[in-house]
Amino acid sequence: MAEEDFLELKFRLFDGSDIGPFRDPPASTVAMLKERIVTEWPKDKKGGPKSANDIKLINAGKILENNKTIEQCRTPFGELPKGVITMHAVVHVSLTKAKTEKKIDEASKKNGCACTIL
DSSP states (O other), X not given: OOGGGSEEEEEEOTTSOEEEEEEEOTTOBHHHHHHHHHHHSOTXXXXXXXXXXXXXXXXXXXXXXXXXXXXXXXXXXXXXXXXEEEEEEEEOOOHHHHHHHHHHHHHHHHTOOOOOOO
């Protein structure tokens, strides 16, 4: 594959900072991009993803599916041929995972013992 066929991508985070840009072949899948985001996530930022499943990628207002390639997700208009494609990377912890963690915290509080000496 020729070097000019590669797409230049960057990922915008919740605070307006970016990860990238990276050069990827159009055949790369969204799942592969999510894995890269997890490894490249800035260590000084709180609320980072624990796995690729915690990330939602958004391009042109659409949430991208893991099994789609970059080429399938590109919008055909509004992009310059040599321009950088910016995708939004949103950390989205699943609701069931958050509820489970909350129940564990609540259970540890209920099982605790408290003594009061007067």
